Structures are given as structure tokens and as C-alpha cells.
Amino acid sequence: MSTEKEKELAAKAAIKYIEDGMTIGLGTGSTAAHMITALAEEVAKGLNIVGIPSSESTKKLALANGIPLTDFANISAIDINIDGTDEFDPYLQLIKGGGGALLREKILAFNSKLNIIIADCHKQVSRLGKFKLPIETIPFATPILIKKLRIMNLHPILREKDNSPFITDEGNYILDLDITHISNVAQLENTLKQLPGIVETGLFLDIADIVIIGRGDTTEVFK
Numbered sequence: 001m002s003t004e005k006e007k008e009l010a011a012k013a014a015i016k017y018i019e020d021g022m023t024i025g026l027g028t029g030s031t032a033a034h035m036i037t038a039l040a041e042e043v044a045k046g047l048n049i050v051g052i053p054s055s056e057s058t059k060k061l062a063l064a065n066g067i068p069l070t071d072f073a074n075i076s077a078i079d080i081n082i083d084g085t086d087e088f089d090p091y092l093q094l095i096k097g098g099g100g101a102l103l104r105e106k107i108l109a110f111n112s113k114l115n116i117i118i119a120d121c122h123k124q125v126s127r128l129g130k131f132k133l134p135i136e137t138i139p140f141a142t143p144i145l146i147k148k149l150r151i152m153n154l155h156p157i158l159r160e161k162d163n164s165p166f167i168t169d170e171g172n173y174i175l176d177l178d179i180t181h182i183s184n185v186a187q188l189e190n191t192l193k194q195l196p197g198i199v200e201t202g203l204f205l206d207i208a209d210i211v212i213i214g215r216g217d218t219t220e221v222f223k
């Protein structure tokens, strides 16, 4: 069974939690794209929901698939947020941001009653950190942050696209950090959030309620 099929299986399983009248957080990435396709099929059949997208790319995809959208001016909470992940550990702690959408993704997740994470089985790890930790930084502060993060042994790498810095939907940069030697990720999160210029990190701690993965031709659910 291909990784793509596993993502699709997880996405379809997550859709089953959705009920008529709900506001749904729409994640970003290839797994979330499967969820958007599956959700669009239900909307076409008459399911009455509104989505709130976590990125400009997801917004485009949702609109192209006929999913009605809203924003935070019109709602006070999201019923269910469904998003992918780059890693999850046995405690359902996550590293996200591989697609560079971590800031809006975390805002959606924080304002959701239920967070469902969908993934292929390769995202399951015993300890976070094999995937480099993305952090979103203000361009003005990024050069000094790189110096500080180097001293902290986090080996920051400025993410690039077409030989220029990758620019997020909020106009910021992404630094990818090596956290393989870090055992206390909660402490790291606190330390990073105290550095002016770091807008958000890709550590999603105590946020996921349910993780659904595709493994082979079945799904597994972690709570």
C-alpha cells in the first residue's frame, strides 16, 4: 500500500467525525489535501459545513472544490480541526510546519474544540526530532536569531525556495532547527517563545486529541 493511499485512508476516517452544521479547520499539506477532497464529496452530497483554511494554498484548494469558507470575524470557535503532521510521538506531541503553514495552523488548532491529526504511518516516531523543527521568524530579526540559535546548538537553516528565503503566508521566514539532542521539548518551546522575533514554533504540544494514521490498508487511531 502506498504512502499516498495511507494518507487518503486516514483522511477519510477523520471525515467521519464531522456532523452537519459544524465549522471545520482545514489543515495544509498533502494529507490535508486528501481530507479536503473527501470533505468536498460530502459537501456535494449535501453536508452543511463551513471550513476555515490554514493557508492560502488550502484556501485555493477548498474553494476550487466547492467547500464554503469562513474566517475568525464570523466565528468564535472551530468544532473540528483536521490537519497533517510531520511527526507524532507516543504522547501525541507533534512537529509540524514542513509545508511552512505552522503559524496559521497553530492558531486554528488552539481555537478548536477537537483536533484530529491525520498521517501515513511513517510519521510515527518514538521521540520527536528526526524531522527538523520549523520555526517562523520575523525577517528583521532573523539574522540575529540565526546567531543566537547557533550558540544554542540548534543549527538553524534558513528555508529557501528558488534560491530566495521561503516566505510564509504572514510574510515571515522559516528556520529549520536540529533538535535531535533535545530531550525536553516543552522547555525548548518555552525558551524559543521568549526570543523576540520568533513568531511561532512547529512544536504542537498537548494539542492533538486524536491521531489517525493509515498503515497498509487499514487505519489506526491514537487518543
Ligand code: 5RP
Residues within 6 Å of the ligand: 027, 028, 029, 030, 031, 032, 083, 084, 085, 086, 095, 096, 097, 098, 099, 100, 101, 102, 105
Ligand atoms: C504544513 C504541515 C503539514 O501538516 C505537514 O508538513 C505534513 O504534510 P504532509 O501531509 O504533506 O506530509 O505542518 O505546515
